[in-house]
Amino acid sequence: MRKKILQTLEFGRIRASLGRYTVTAKGQEMAARLEPRAHADKVEEMLAETADGADVLRLRGGLPVPGLPDIAQSLKRVRIGAVLNGEELAGISRVLRTVSGVDDFLTDMAETIDLRRIYQLQDQLTVLPALERKLKTSIEDDGHVTDEASAELGSIRRAIKALEGQIRERMESFTRGNSAKYLSDPIITIRDDRYVIPVRAENKNHFGGVVHDQSASGQTLFIEPQAIVDMNNRLRQAQLREEQEVARILAELSEEVTPYIDQLFDNARVLGHFDFINAKAKYAAEIKATEPHISDKGLVDLHDARHPLLDSHKVVPNDIKLGGDYQAIVITGPNTGGKTITLKTLGLLQIMAQAGLFIPAAEDSTVAIFSNVFADIGDEQSIEQNLSTFSGHMANIVDILKYTDDHSLVLFDELGAGTDPQEGAALAIAILDAVGTIGADVVATTHYPELKLYGYNTPGTINASMAFDVDTLQPTYHLLIGVPGRSNAFEIAARLGLDGDIVDRAKLLISSDSHELNDMISDLEKERQAAAMTDSNLQRELDETTKLHNELESAYADLNTRKDAQLKEAKAKANALVMHAQDEADKIIKELRKLQTQAPHLIKDNKLIDAKTRLSQLHEDEPLANNKVLRKAREKQSFKVGNTVKVLQYGQNGTLVQKLDNKQWQVQVGIIKLTVAEDGLEKLKEPNQTKPKRQVAHVQGGANSGPGATLDLRGQRYAEAMANLDRYIDAALLANYPTVTIVHGLGTGAIRNGVTEYLKRNRNVKKFGYAPANAGGSGATIVVFK
Structure with missing residues (x-):
């Protein structure tokens, strides 16, 4: 540069x-x-x-x-x-x-x-x-x-x-x-x-x-x-x-x-x-600087930009945006309002960024890459060359226009000042048009009201101003993009005590165009203030909504956490209950096996197998919401002596004999009397109606004579075969068979492997192996019990 x-x-x-x-x-x-x-x-x-x-x-x-x-x-x-x-x-x-x-x-x-x-x-x-x-x-x-x-x-x-x-x-x-x-x-x-x-x-x-x-x-x-x-x-x-x-x-x-x-x-x-x-x-x-983003589209978007050479505690930060919708900004407003500092802030921060330095602006600020930055700022008067202030500015502007290209940034301070206002304004407009034709980005400050209209009517150009507090008669140094500045001369004079007749007379002396322009500016200022108020209200509502959303989100997450913990605890308790039930069922089956040995005509094998199957299905392997047994167990019911009920823990039907206390009943189940908690009972509407028993695998032998010595699992699905195998082994153990044969066939080998794994885990199996070649070979397994 x-x-x-x-x-x-x-x-x-x-x-x-x-x-x-x-x-x-x-x-x-x-x-x-x-x-x-x-x-x-x-x-x-x-x-x-x-x-x-x-x-x-x-x-x-x-x-x-x-x-x-x-x-x-x-x-x-x-x-x-x-x-x-x-x-x-x-x-x-x-x-x-x-x-x-x-x-x-x-x-x-x-x-x-x-x-x-x-x-x-x-x-x-x-x-x-x-x-x-x-x-x-x-x-x-x-x-x-x-x-x-x-x-x-x-x-x-x-x-x-x-x-x-x-x-x-x-x-x-x-x-x-x-x-x-x-x-x-x-x-x-x-x-x-x-x-x-x-x-x-x-x-x-x-x-x-x-x-x-x-x-x-x-x-x-x-x-x-x-x-x-x-x-x-x-x-x-x-x-x-x-x-x-x-x-x-x-x-x-x-x-x-x-x-x-x-x-x-x-x-x-x-x-x-x-x-x-x-x-x-x-x-x-x-200087509390941050890293700027680099725009590949020539956009400048500075947030809370500050001049690095001014006291950070006193300087007023400003948002400055250039490029995209507009490539030219015309800043108007009274003297000492901060126009020149804003111009220098933009130029210096852009140069700092292109020199690899962090800039004093808020995070997420963006800068462009300009081939050159030009500025006509300050008093260009030269005593040695006998140039006036206006001549000095013009000489500098001529030099700038000579080297400006479409990737340049041009900064003009008080463009056209130092000469006749009408001619100066015309020159300023012509210079801005020339820079616009080249395609460079430009920011210009001015007092001329004609440039306010230029900014309002020219495509790619936008007005801006430095805000001024009429009540305190002090500049606020805030840049307002989109709003042209007002001189506020009449308001200031009136507040300082100038006679009202004089102020009114002065208003009559300015042209109607100026009145229209000031009215337009006033309307724009009112619209801006209304928009700012609306934006403030919307922002406040957004903040409140965001806060409420965050609280609800936090509460929802907490609810889910507690729900998961409670479900996990309930599942653990349910599984413990079922495991206890299975242990009790195993004890009952052993007692029944002894009874069968002593009085085989009183107990049927198929009843024992069915009871064992229903007890095994009580284990909580699926979500609690889908476990109908546990869900029904939590439902409150009114019971009376003589009611037919189902003992949920064992899956058996029985009759209520007597109520022992507020929470326990004595139930007659077959030849056995059980003490059962009330929440472990389910009242049956039709005493004579029972759920159909699951069909067991086909076994050789009559139904009344106990299971046959051979179980045929061929043609069954894996899960079905494993369930039938479990029931059959229990029945065979109850019948005191010393040995049985499991026919599983060859097929894919899945059922055969499943039979092998099951027999390895069963503590009642002494040994097992494939049948002889003339008895099925590897398509059948002979099991010897302890």
């Missing part, structure tokens, strides 16, 4: 704000050079980086990038063979340590947090552990070469320390005792890298040696005593060896850096980029 728009909309202050959050030279450079882009893919990429930075800042406190020096010049020097000093190598060491730290940080984060862009930048980092360890061992952060840099350097420095100790010990003998009286001050100091003592001038020959300096007054001489000259000479030689070794180490480390120059350049660049991402995220948090 053109540089002038960035100056007009004060984008430089946005970049300066970003720069305050950077800690690296590269990050500072990226903030200072930030510009909006006109390609959607690039804008999406930059916004994704900012979104990643915001997520990392919120979840982990930001990317761990510390303050780093600019190593670019150092790398350029080493590329041409220069030897780096300790400070330069320390800077490279810090960069390498930061690379390792950031890489570990992002690798750990990747296990739990999805990011859109940062992990791709991480892949551009090159971790150099060997060089990092070497530099960290050899160079301290201030550039000092450590004793561990080489064994030779460590040895030399130990020798230097020993010599310095000897020299100090010898020199201290001069500062104490009788020799101290010859000194100006009993201290040891250094001149020309050699240890000396301050001797009074009149005593200069007392210690001998070499004079290295004197005080300003000449009364004190700094003398190296003859006794330590040789020791100082040896110390100086050791220091020279140290300097030579340090120079050798620096050259060696510089050579080790040389192969990785390109990787180090990339590392410094990526770390600077991470620093810049941190800055964008922190700035977004400062």
Whole structure:
């Protein structure tokens, strides 16, 4: 985009704000050079980086990038063979340590947090552990070469320390005792890298040696005593060896850096980029900004948009919509009403978004991608070029029209101002027509009433205004799209006390067209207020309905939960009741089996089989609502002695003998008297009518002589065959058969497998196997009971 728009909309202050959050030279450079882009893919990429930075800042406190020096010049020097000093190598060491730290940080984060862009930048980092360890061992952060840099350097420095100790010990003998009286001050100091003592001038020959300096007054001489000259000479030689070794180490480390120059350049660049991402995220948090959506249809839809350079606690947020139904907005209204700030807010937020920054607007705000943004805002008067305000604006507008295309956004402040109102209005209309012909989006502010009619009559154009409170005589700074502004001059003058006759006279002096326009505006304002009130009422009703819906939904969910819990509890109790009934039935059948053995003529086998079948069917395998036995058991009935009833627990009919208490009856069932709870009885309307018994499988043998020794299941469905098998086995056990034969045939093998599985589970079966070949083979199974 053109540089002038960035100056007009004060984008430089946005970049300066970003720069305050950077800690690296590269990050500072990226903030200072930030510009909006006109390609959607690039804008999406930059916004994704900012979104990643915001997520990392919120979840982990930001990317761990510390303050780093600019190593670019150092790398350029080493590329041409220069030897780096300790400070330069320390800077490279810090960069390498930061690379390792950031890489570990992002690798750990990747296990739990999805990011859109940062992990791709991480892949551009090159971790150099060997060089990092070497530099960290050899160079301290201030550039000092450590004793561990080489064994030779460590040895030399130990020798230097020993010599310095000897020299100090010898020199201290001069500062104490009788020799101290010859000194100006009993201290040891250094001149020309050699240890000396301050001797009074009149005593200069007392210690001998070499004079290295004197005080300003000449009364004190700094003398190296003859006794330590040789020791100082040896110390100086050791220091020279140290300097030579340090120079050798620096050259060696510089050579080790040389192969990785390109990787180090990339590392410094990526770390600077991470620093810049941190800055964008922190700035977004400062101004309470959000990520905008990018429209591929050229739509701008900002919700609660605020100017980022104004106090967020004082600025009035506005909704701004452009594109789609209209590509031009004409904003009218009084001075100081906020028209210019609204214009700048739209332009600056659009530029910020296209620069990859979050914008101070509510979530779900949308921006377009413009090829360029143009603005004619402020006083364009030029003293140097001797241009008037109007001429300055016209020169700028001519330049804008020259470069505007159908993907541009054009902002005009006080279009046509600074000249004759009639001519200015005509020029403003012509300029808006020209921009409309090009196809660019345009927002213009004006005082001219002619432009209100233009906005009302021109397709693709809409009026807007900044609201003004006539009662308080103060602007509200709210943008009203669809409503042209009024000057409110008459109302303001009247409220300020201007005589009513004067106000009425003034009204008579304006044209009828102006009256009609003001009346139209007044009607529109009333309609807007009525619509706003209706919308408010509807919103309130919607909120109440939504609240009621949520409460009902919550109550319904709670009801379902409680219903499911109660059904589950009832089902468990029912199953427990049925299981208990089955256990009791098994006991009764065993007793009946004994009775049959003792008196077989009293009990029929088919009755025992039928009783066993009905008891098995009582188990709750289907929903309670479909279990007729349990449902009927809950129905209240009135019983009397002598009534014929069905004992629901056993599925047998009986006669009421006597009532034992409020809840229990004695019932005669065959030869047995049972005590049964009242809710376990069902009153039969026709005492002689009983439900037809289920047909049992065909067995060989007479009905009165007990079951035959063979059960034929061929031609039956699986479920039917398994039920018949169960009843037959019970009957055979009651008849005390030692062995029986089950004929199941071959077929698909389903019934044969079912017979096998059933016999495996039956505790009364001793063994079973296929019949001999001449007796059916694998089409029949012989069962032996215990």
